[in-house]
Amino acid sequence: MxxxxxxxxxxxxxxxxxxxxxxxxxxxxxxxxxxxxxxxxxxxxxxxxxxxxxxxxxxxxxxxxxxxxxxxxxxxxxxxxLAPKRGTNAYVEYSQWLHFAEGSAMLPLLLKLFVAKDGCETNFLAGYADAETLKILTYFNQSLEGKTYLVDEQLTGADIMMSMIVETLVNNGSIETFPNLARYAKQLASHEAxxxxxxxxxxxx
Known part of the structure; x- marks a missing residue:
């Protein structure tokens, strides 16, 4: 087990x-x-x-x-x-999102969290974290334009990995800033699992 x-x-x-x-x-x-x-x-x-x-x-x-x-x-x-067939273009797209979740996407969100927890004024870090977070979330939101899921119009491991980003936005009350992500959040939450x-x-x- x-x-x-x-x-x-x-x-x-x-x-x-x-x-x-x-x-x-x-x-x-x-x-x-x-x-x-x-x-x-x-x-x-x-x-x-x-x-x-x-x-x-x-x-x-x-x-x-x-x-x-x-x-x-x-x-x-x-x-x-939960994954496209290996060797297909869809699998390449899937793999990119799978790694994007813990690579490009998570760092700026963590930086914002650390800045908030530290509570001190920063010369560079807070502004950088805000700008990178907006860039990442705008890209994520645009990528879901006209789509139900990230790849092949079906739930994959990429959606499960990216769900942490979505949940962070839901929890901090900023999800409605990104209409496609708000719709996507409801779609993910509709799954029984x-x-x-x-x-x-x-x-x-």
Whole structure:
């Protein structure tokens, strides 16, 4: 059985969604953030040296990084679901979004979070984070013009990976600034497995 090492209020929530979407049997080992520092507990380092989540265990493998986990689970258990066929143009597009989620997209959002938590005036960082975030979200919003999903008009791992960006906007109240993303957010939330992941994740918050 697959084991997901899950940290509350973290990016591992989308791995719960993926596991539910693939209808896989899994168990969750939950970890709670420190109430003051909001950092992951040291116990996670016993699973992976970086002490971060998500991490899964499957067939003796320990796999970290959301994109790698998503790729692994879909490749091994997807049976043609949640990813275009390899070697197609659609797969190239899918792969770009899969990596975009943790590459270009996440950094400016994290920078904004860190600036806000630090609370001090910055000479450069706050303005840079705001400008990059707007650029990333404008691109994401434009990419969904006239589309239901990111690739091939069907739910894929790319949508599951990008759902964290969408959820961040929903939580901070800025999703309506981007009409295509607001519509996309409702589409993602309409999936039964998404709703189940919400319920599962809530048990460990």
């Amino acid at each position: 697959i084991t997901l090492h899950h940290l509350n209020k973290s990016r591992s929530k989308r791995i719960i969604w993926l596991l539910e979407e693939l209808e896989l049997e899994y168990e969750i080992k939950p970890y709670l953030r420190d109430s003051v520092s909001f950092l992951a507990p040291p116990e996670l380092k016993s699973i992976h040296p970086l002490g971060k989540s998500p991490v899964i265990e499957d067939d003796g493998l320990i796999i970290s990084e959301s994109g790698a986990i998503t790729d692994y689970l879909i490749e091994k258990y997807g049976k043609g679901k 998404f709703q189940k992941a919400d319920q599962v994740e809530a048990k460990f918050s």
